[in-house]
Amino acid sequence: MTAPDLSAARKLLAESAGLADDILRALPEPAARSAGQQVSAAEAKNAARRARSSFMDAHAEAVYDELTAFRTLDLRLPELVEAAAAAFPGLVPTAAQLDADRDRRQADKEGYEIDQGIFLRAVLRSAQAGSHLLDAMLRPTPRALGLLPEFARTGTADLSSVRMERRDGVAHLTMCRDDCLNAEDERQVDDIETAVDLALLDPAVRVGVLRGGEMTHPRYRGRRVFSAGINLKSLHAGNISLVGFLLRRELGYIAKLTRGVLVEHETSWHSPTVGKPWIAVVDGFAIGGGAQLLLVFDHVIAAADAYLSLPAAQEGIVPGAANLRLSRVAGPRLARQVILGGRRVWATEPDARALVDEVAEPADLDAVLARAAARLAGPAVIPNRRMLNLAEEPQEGFRHYMAEFALQQALRLYSDDVLGKAGRFAGRATGR
Template sequence: MSEDTVAHAPGTARSALEQDARALTAQLAGVRARLDRLPPRPDRSAAQQHVARRLLTEARAVREEFLRRHVREVYATLTEGLSRVPRVADLLAAAARHYPGLVPAEADLAADREREQRAKEGWEIDQGIFVAHVLDDRPSGRHLLHAMTRPRQRAERLLEEFRQRDAVDLGPIAVHHKNGVGHVTFQNHRYLNAEDDTSNQALETAVDLVLLDDRIDIGVLRGGVATHPKWAGRRVFGAGINLTHLRQGRISLVDFFLDRELGAVNKMYRGHSGTFTGEAEPRGAREKPWIAAVDAFAIGGGCQFLLVMDHVVAQREAYVNLPAGREGIIPGCGVLRLPRFVGEQLARQAVLFNRDIPVDSPEGRMIVSEAVPAEEIDAATDRAVEGLRAMGLTSVLANRRALRMSVEPQDAFRRYMANYAREQGYCAHSQAVADNLDRTWTR
């Protein structure tokens, strides 16, 4: 039997699903009743914390088993036989309505959003478990990847304004068009272009606009001129995740960690999805090459962007890193992609031991295409644009797709993201992350 074939007759599968869903709801309601008798997490004694962890572990084991048996039928139900294309957030909301207890209700998530990271109950972990099972199921996962690479409605609403004005200010991100190039500029100046929920949503909208506008054939990613006192008047590419917001509990598993990798970054790498066919390597409806211009540093998420670019121009004194060991989280798809640039050993040093990589070094030249003096970045970027055009965009896109299929097939990305959805939830709500953030503030 094919991996993509449901193992039961439709009626039998539906009956088993409904029966198991009722049992799931009843069992989880009992676990939840015991959990609700405990004080809020910050007020629990050590013994009560132990009880809470045991109850949450028990509930997650029940969800894991249910999803192992039924994820394909569940996803088909929530998407009306794959005819609907909900994003992750909408899919989770529908799952909460259709299968009470399977994923957190909005009230639980809202309560956790009001708490600092170390005080949260960690309901997002259960969201990550659900998304992991969906992505791990081949037909469901391919369909969800398709949904997440469709243009966002906000971008479609802004497209006419962008075409008329050639610029849209999205707050922490700006996008403008000039001479066929779509310039996406980081301008989250208060935090040196560190990333958070708001900037991520704005970035995806900006990427969508570049992909949607037929006048544009190439995208360029760069940091804006900083206003921060230490860097005033200089450009900064990116300072990674906003640790202030992470400590305050304002970084979301869905709106940041998952949306970022499945949305903005994946759209730069693979473009907008076309008609869903279920194929392993569907052709994108809109795909364009991207260039990054790096000033000062590309920390964490900033470095991750470089790994999906077609050309990277960097200031000679700049450096890149993926300081996941210091933060205690998984650095997006950096763990998937960095080893093929610099080798596994150096990738381990960067991810686990916070090793900085100067761009003007043999290791750095494996990540960036050109390391030039600061005053030459604009000219080097223009040369890269003209070089791509001289090759011919049809050829560029064909070769870009061929390279991508050889080094990161979509199913490999899907499986990575299935693991990432589950593990990032556990990491973000771990004691280690809370302690690491506290140490950062103490320093």
């Protein structure tokens, strides 16, 4: 694609987006629009989105190369969309547009994140641009790099919603959002990614463990809980974003659990990433996003009274990369029962063997965990898990899935059924 071609297309895109913006500015706030005004707004947005989609279909690699100085800059998702807004007017929402939407309830937003989904779908579809973006998201976060010396020295870190402690070469990550049963929001995603980075970067850590802490919720007071999934109260309030939560979660810490952290080290020539084995311990339940996590762990231990569920159809959203992984792990029939039908799988069921490696009484979990950590600390575990992950989920397949996920999840966030369901959950104290 020549520079003149891109320059002309950039100008046409800005003009098309500007027409839509003019129409929206002339209308009342989204929550105050009449039925006719809502139709006018939807028509204007659709026209601009057709233009954005066509533009990115034709110019995705040229756009990405300009934003990243021909892939010499490793821009994470927030930095990438911010750079795109500045360099290509009308392609993605501006900071001002996002700020205006951020102050609105989910049901009252303009839905600018759909435009980010269009942009990121095209970037991830490109083998050249998408692969570079996936690698950029595997880089350690600046926050983790800043905390690493202290964690390496003391073996402890308090990251607000996650506590860390290194004991005998095992990094114990404890999710401690007792106010919401470890239902995830953007704060927790940031804290978990930081914790995962620290565990991977600290040479004294051989194995990582993720477990839920004790709750203060009246129904679960004093009991450990793994995760209640996405925080639906935060979703209704408009505080669950496409870039900062849904995509960062998948391309950030979950990808690092699988592929490791991308950092220069002595053996970069044969292993570009630093990866380590991970164990999940499920107390109580792993709902939604909690169940998604289990699909990337090397060993899953569950309490005998625990259960797993992925209520995606009921919530109306796409359950991360579970659609990619669950069929492979559990088979297509069970995957459809869980994702489409909302089936709850108890740890003691025969079908749970596809999702859980060991089941133990709650009082025995610590001892079972200690034995599992000792087994996974062997030197041959890391290269073998690397080869298993390569065979089970090649990066190209993951990239193609995430490209479509970027747009489909954005559309789901602003669908009528999701907005209605999120509103019904708003008054609850937890994510369920």
